[in-house]
Amino acid sequence: MRRKLVAGNWKMNGMRAALPQVEAIAAAAAAHPGVDAALCVPATLIAPAVAVAGAMPVGGQDCHASDSGAHTGCIAAPMLVEAGARLTLVGHSERRADQGEGDADVKAKAEAGRRHGLNVILCVGETLEERDAGRAEAVVTAQIAGSLPDGADGDWLAIAYEPVWAIGTGRTPTTDDVAAMHGAIRAKLGELLGADAAAKLRILYGGSVNGDNAAALLGCSDVDGALVGGASLTADKFVPIIAAAAGL
Secondary structure, eight states: OOOOEEEEEOOSOOOGGGHHHHHHHHHHHHTOTTSEEEEEOOGGGHHHHHHHOTTSOEEESOOBSSSSSSOTTOOBHHHHHHHTOOEEEESOHHHHHHSOOOHHHHHHHHHHHHHTTOEEEEEEOOOHHHHHTTOHHHHHHHHHHHHOOTTOOTTTEEEEEOOGGGTTTSOOOOHHHHHHHHHHHHHHHHHHHOHHHHHHSEEEEOSSOOTTTHHHHHTSTTOOEEEESGGGSSHHHHHHHHHHHHTO
């Protein structure tokens, strides 16, 4: 049985004034020991968040494929580790779209994170145009094939499926759509890694998850947790999602 993982992605939000929210979320996470909870915060907030998060892991939102070098504005995996991060996101749809990151870039970043002992959440997902064209599963499974790091293992890697058109819009796929896509991802992982290894990898759903729809989404077949955006910024909105995961 795969443990549920509920990870928050604060994106470009969060300053020290938000630390009480981190502390409250961490306290709630401790009250639900059957669920793994984590927050991926801006790099400037990692160390302060770690100081108040207790046992709850704090992570970064990206890492560079290189350990150091002439990469202005980027952050390397060892820098995340030094700040106290225990995980990182890679390949989020906003980085794929806004920074032009391709599958090879995402794979290299995932491998860099692992090289320095970070857990990694690797993001994949399709646009509305791709879904309407009937290409959703083909697009997502191709991203899996191109982005999956060497040595992929459920002990340190999770996949987050994010329908790009549902992020921050309030729109969500039907539970049947979600179950079908997660099943396709699991099948692709089985092709690439073998059935036993694929069965250990957690697949998270991300896309306008909130306290009202969390139980239904997290109860879908092959959904092992959630990657939560806006609803993770406050304890009032994020804790109900953790509680929903704990109730399954």
